[in-house]
Amino acid sequence: MPEMRIIRTYVDKPNSESIESYTASGGYTALPRALKMGPLEIIDEVKKSGLRGRGGAGFPTGIKWSFVQRDSKQPIYLCCNADESEPGSFKDREIIERDPHQMLEGIVIGCYAINSHKCYIYIRGEMPKGARILERAIRESYEKGFLGKNILGSGFNLDVVLFVGAGAYICGEETALLESIEGKNGEPRPRPPFPAQVGLFGCPTIVNNVETLTCVPHIINRGAEWFASIGTPKNTGTKIYGLSGSINKPGLYELPLGISLRELIYEYGEGIRNGKEVKAISPGGGSAAVLTAEEINIPMDFDSLARAGSMLGTAGVTVIDDATCMVRVAQNLAHFYRDESCGQCVQCREGTWWLEKMLTRIEEGMGRMEYIDTLIDACFQMKGTTICALADGCAMPVESIVKKFRHEFEEHIKLGKCPFGNKYMGIWDGSD
Amino acid sequence: MPKLTIDGQEADVQDGLNLIQAAALIGIEIPHFCYHPALSIVAQCRQCLVEIEGVPKVMPACNTFVRDGLVVKTNTTKAIKAREAVVEFTLINHPLDCPICDKGGECPLQLTAFKHGPGYSRFDGPEEKKVRKKYFLSEKILYDPNRCIMCTRCVRFTDEVTQTGELGYDGRGFRKKIVVFPGKNLDNELSGNVIDLCPVGALLGKDTLHEERVWYWKYTDTICPLCSNGCNITVGIDPRKGRVARVRPRVNHEVNDYWICDRGRYEFKIVQDENRLREPFIREGEGFRIATWDETLDLLAAEIIKTKNDPSTSIAFVASPMLTNEECYLLKKITEILSIEKPVILTEPIDGEKKFGLISQDPYPNNKGLRDIGLSSDSDRLDGVINSLYEGKIKALYVVGEDLFSVVKGGERGKLREVLSKLSFLAVQDFKLTETAKLAHVIIPGASPYEKDGTFTNDMGRIQRIKKAIPPQGSAKPDWEILCLLGKRFSQEGFNYVNPSQIMLEIADRIPAFNGINYEKIGMLGINKMG
Numbered sequence: 001m002p003e004m005r006i007i008r009t010y011v012d013k014p015n016s017e018s019i020e021s022y023t024a025s026g027g028y029t030a031l032p033r034a035l036k037m038g039p040l041e042i043i044d045e046v047k048k049s050g051l052r053g054r055g056g057a058g059f060p061t062g063i064k065w066s067f068v069q070r071d072s073k074q075p076i077y078l079c080c081n082a083d084e085s086e087p088g089s090f091k092d093r094e095i096i097e098r099d100p101h102q103m104l105e106g107i108v109i110g111c112y113a114i115n116s117h118k119c120y121i122y123i124r125g126e127m128p129k130g131a132r133i134l135e136r137a138i139r140e141s142y143e144k145g146f147l148g149k150n151i152l153g154s155g156f157n158l159d160v161v162l163f164v165g166a167g168a169y170i171c172g173e174e175t176a177l178l179e180s181i182e183g184k185n186g187e188p189r190p191r192p193p194f195p196a197q198v199g200l201f202g203c204p205t206i207v208n209n210v211e212t213l214t215c216v217p218h219i220i221n222r223g224a225e226w227f228a229s230i231g232t233p234k235n236t237g238t239k240i241y242g243l244s245g246s247i248n249k250p251g252l253y254e255l256p257l258g259i260s261l262r263e264l265i266y267e268y269g270e271g272i273r274n275g276k277e278v279k280a281i282s283p284g285g286g287s288a289a290v291l292t293a294e295e296i297n298i299p300m301d302f303d304s305l306a307r308a309g310s311m312l313g314t315a316g317v318t319v320i321d322d323a324t325c326m327v328r329v330a331q332n333l334a335h336f337y338r339d340e341s342c343g344q345c346v347q348c349r350e351g352t353w354w355l356e357k358m359l360t361r362i363e364e365g366m367g368r369m370e371y372i373d374t375l376i377d378a379c380f381q382m383k384g385t386t387i388c389a390l391a392d393g394c395a396m397p398v399e400s401i402v403k404k405f406r407h408e409f410e411e412h413i414k415l416g417k418c419p420f421g422n423k424y425m426g427i428w429d430g431s432d
Numbered sequence: 433m434p435k436l437t438i439d440g441q442e443a444d445v446q447d448g449l450n451l452i453q454a455a456a457l458i459g460i461e462i463p464h465f466c467y468h469p470a471l472s473i474v475a476q477c478r479q480c481l482v483e484i485e486g487v488p489k490v491m492p493a494c495n496t497f498v499r500d501g502l503v504v505k506t507n508t509t510k511a512i513k514a515r516e517a518v519v520e521f522t523l524i525n526h527p528l529d530c531p532i533c534d535k536g537g538e539c540p541l542q543l544t545a546f547k548h549g550p551g552y553s554r555f556d557g558p559e560e561k562k563v564r565k566k567y568f569l570s571e572k573i574l575y576d577p578n579r580c581i582m583c584t585r586c587v588r589f590t591d592e593v594t595q596t597g598e599l600g601y602d603g604r605g606f607r608k609k610i611v612v613f614p615g616k617n618l619d620n621e622l623s624g625n626v627i628d629l630c631p632v633g634a635l636l637g638k639d640t641l642h643e644e645r646v647w648y649w650k651y652t653d654t655i656c657p658l659c660s661n662g663c664n665i666t667v668g669i670d671p672r673k674g675r676v677a678r679v680r681p682r683v684n685h686e687v688n689d690y691w692i693c694d695r696g697r698y699e700f701k702i703v704q705d706e707n708r709l710r711e712p713f714i715r716e717g718e719g720f721r722i723a724t725w726d727e728t729l730d731l732l733a734a735e736i737i738k739t740k741n742d743p744s745t746s747i748a749f750v751a752s753p754m755l756t757n758e759e760c761y762l763l764k765k766i767t768e769i770l771s772i773e774k775p776v777i778l779t780e781p782i783d784g785e786k787k788f789g790l791i792s793q794d795p796y797p798n799n800k801g802l803r804d805i806g807l808s809s810d811s812d813r814l815d816g817v818i819n820s821l822y823e824g825k826i827k828a829l830y831v832v833g834e835d836l837f838s839v840v841k842g843g844e845r846g847k848l849r850e851v852l853s854k855l856s857f858l859a860v861q862d863f864k865l866t867e868t869a870k871l872a873h874v875i876i877p878g879a880s881p882y883e884k885d886g887t888f889t890n891d892m893g894r895i896q897r898i899k900k901a902i903p904p905q906g907s908a909k910p911d912w913e914i915l916c917l918l919g920k921r922f923s924q925e926g927f928n929y930v931n932p933s934q935i936m937l938e939i940a941d942r943i944p945a946f947n948g949i950n951y952e953k954i955g956m957l958g959i960n961k962m963g
Contacts, residue, residue, distance in 0.1 A: 168604065170604075185601070190475035190476075190492070190495045192495075339604075340605065341604070341606070342604055343603070343606065343608035344476035345476050345477075345478050346478055346479075346521045346582075347478060347517070347518065347521050348605075349582065349606055349608070350521040350525055351521055352605070353525065353562075353605075354524050357557065358556075361556075361557070368556070370554070371556070377517075377554075378517075378521075381517035381518075381521070384489040385478060385490055385517075385518075386478065
């Protein structure tokens with residue numbers, strides 16, 4: 001069964017990143033159409049399409065756009081969040097490297113809709129290739145008059161600034177991203193106030209994910225009804241799923257929201273590598289609670305996964321086979337979040353550190369039975385008590401692993417070693 | 433006025449308050465570390481989590497502002513568990529070296545752990561706690577990154593209050609630590625305040641390192657005597673040593689807010705220690721001999737009467753703006769009884785913009801008060817005294833609290849020395865051995881401003897009480913007591929005061945600038961002069 005390619009239609013074409021290729025394949029046709037519509041009309045269209053944010057939270061984009069006070073005396077900013085660093089997630093990178101003009105067209109339409117004349121694209125520091133391509137794409141757009149002053153004779157002006165991050169996972173969090181652009185430490189801000197009121201440089205700001213903005217030209221071109229007809233009623237459109245882990249055919253697959261996880265893994269991913277069985281699946285990037293093999297029939301959409309106690313997140317699906325030690329998985333995740341915690345909130349700074357310590361001890365065979373309940377309780381207290389969701393992002397997968405694979409933890413503790421024979425590879429040597 | 437409910441108690445509170453402030457108004461304490469009323473809100477210590485009706489998550493009280501109909505619950509199981517968890521998390525990497533920590537006994541983390549903590553920790557493996565080296569942030573301030581709980585109060589202080597931006601943090605997550613910004617030094621005049629702001633023992637004063645055992649100490653609320661701003665301070669005394677051990681700011685929004693300058697914080701040591709006079713001295717040949725109080729004061733009184741009765745000579749009294757209003761009044765009263773010229777002040781008040789709003793350029797605490805009492809330093813008279821000295825018109829001098837050598841210009845010091853040594857009589861009353869005192873015939877040991885009661889009037893006209901924190905050294909006496917003893921030698925009436933409070937009642941009665949003032953009205957925070 002083929003993919004349902006909307007965003008990824010031309011990614012395999014040679015030179016797909018050039019503006020010639022994009023315009024030849026029907027690019028920049030949504031923009032003149034949008035500029036003839038009223039901004040509010042665009043927001044209405046996006047609302048009707050049911051487009052939900054593709055960055056992880058799944059907040060309806062049209063509603064987000066309508067939060068901005070359009071007649072604000074301050075400038076309004078749009079920030080495009082291209083700081084894709086969620087473990088197991090690599091969808092935005094392809095858009096940036098293979099079809100950046102699609103995203104730029106979405107940015108212009110988005111800015112026009114929210115009355116913004118300046119957009120910052122915050123790209124992850126570890127994507128130098130993407131940054132180079134994007135820089136060229138922005139230059140080309142300026143040359144062709146899709147960016148800059150009086151775009152396509154409409155009187156609408158827009159400047160796009162490419163901002164390269166310095167390599168911090170936390171800067172993908174929208175307020176940390178704003179702090180980073182302002183030249184400060186990338187640390188999330190307490191809310192309220194929300195960015196739509198007080199955002200970048202104290203001005204109203206909307207932060208959208210790359211994939212979200214890339215959907216916008218298609219909605220304008222083909223109509224909200226068409227977009228809403230894809231997927232399920234409350235989870236409309238297609239989603240780019242990233243398949244990785246123990247799978248025969250890893251990669252990106254653009255499919256309607258709501259496709260079953262089994263179909264994704266066995267039809268598109270062509271099953272598990274080396275004839276192994278599925279043990280667990282992380283359905284939405286590292287921060288999502290893992291699912292067990294029994295939960296494999298779940299529809300991959302925002303609401304179904306939330307009901308199952310997990311989340312769609314960035315739809316980066318990582319498949320874990322039955323030869324993998326789940327304690328090791330949890331320990332590896334905790335290690336990542338411990339390193340990436342910005343260090344503001346104590347639950348996150350100390351909690352991730354503590355989880356990692358306990359999990360390492362269990363993995364090395366030095367754990368004690370009471371660690372298991374302590375892990376669950378510590379995870380519970382890390383969820384929903386901090387400024388941003390990074391602590392939740394660590395606690396959710398770890399808690400789900402401990403709860404769903406408790407027997408593995410008990411086995412580690414009883415045996416006094418890892419039954420999978422994994423050798424612990426400690427990374428932090430105890431120094432700063 | 434929004435009306436909200438906290439733990440079932442209804443409260444009408446002022447708009448714009450956050451829940452920590454609102455709860456405090458009705459007597460409910462919400463623990464917190466990073467929140468400070470003078471600093472911006474960062475909501476990152478998470479210690480103030482409370483439950484709010486209709487909100488699924490626990491919310492930080494510091495970043496939740498009062499609004500009508502808000503129902504706040506600080507005492508639900510969910511809120512209590514959340515705060516207990518925060519204490520447990522906070523203590524995971526805190527060294528728990530309270531027995532050797534200077535903050536011990538007055539540490540907000542210690543108190544919060546005791547009151548709001550779970551009482552135990554499930555953290556297993558204290559030997560795995562991260563250990564990092566201590567380092568100095570400035571000459572006076574030592575930083576212990578292990579104790580630090582990253583509330584960033586100190587960083588926000590240098591960003592927002594002094595706006596000098598010396599401090600920042602380095603690293604991310606558990607590696608984070610407070611550092612001095614590259615190319616800067618933590619040397620602003622308010623920098624010592626970060627020690628007080630620190631809610632744990634991470635920022636330590638080098639001066640009192642390993643000395644602070646705060647439960648032994650006694651505390652006295654007084655006024656800083658080191659400039660004309662009159663910052664409110666609390667003086668900590670180590671009774672085992674009988675000495676002032678440290679000075680901390682006392683909140684007074686009319687004067688110094690939450691802060692004091694580093695001079696006020698550290699220079700009490702100089703006042704306390706340098707060249708202190710402990711006994712009365714009478715000149716004998718080239719040197720001095722220790723004398724009794726009666727002998728000294730009798731000699732002083734006799735010399736004053738002698739000079740007064742001799743028409744060919746004259747005597748001048750010099751009052752220092754280091755004296756309290758009461759002492760100055762007594763000195764003036766003595767001149768009135770003797771019907772001689774009233775005392776003169778040799779220094780002018782210095783106006784000008786105060787650095788950080790509290791560091792005045794006028795080094796004396798009571799220039800304003802002395803003028804209110806009725807003394808003046810009108811320039812004729814000022815030059816007059818010194819010129820009269822040079823011209824030999826003044827033969828005798830009684831100097832209270834002033835060092836003449838610090839008043840005249842450098843080039844004139846030789847000349848002054850010559851003149852002073854030719855005087856027929858020079859009496860100096862001071863708490864330290866000044867250059868002037870070295871030339872005196874009689875030295876009367878007074879008390880430093882930390883050792884006596886009284887009032888100062890600061891440069892904004894605010895009358896504030898200073899209080900005796902430690903007894904005067906040796907057999908020295910507070911200056912008001914000395915002046916009473918001297919006064920009694922001239923008049924049986926009018927010098928029988930038990931304490932400066934009685935003197936103030938008389939001042940209030942006689943001097944319009946102090947009309948209606950008494951110590952009760954002055955209170956802890958001072959009172960602005962009427963009219």
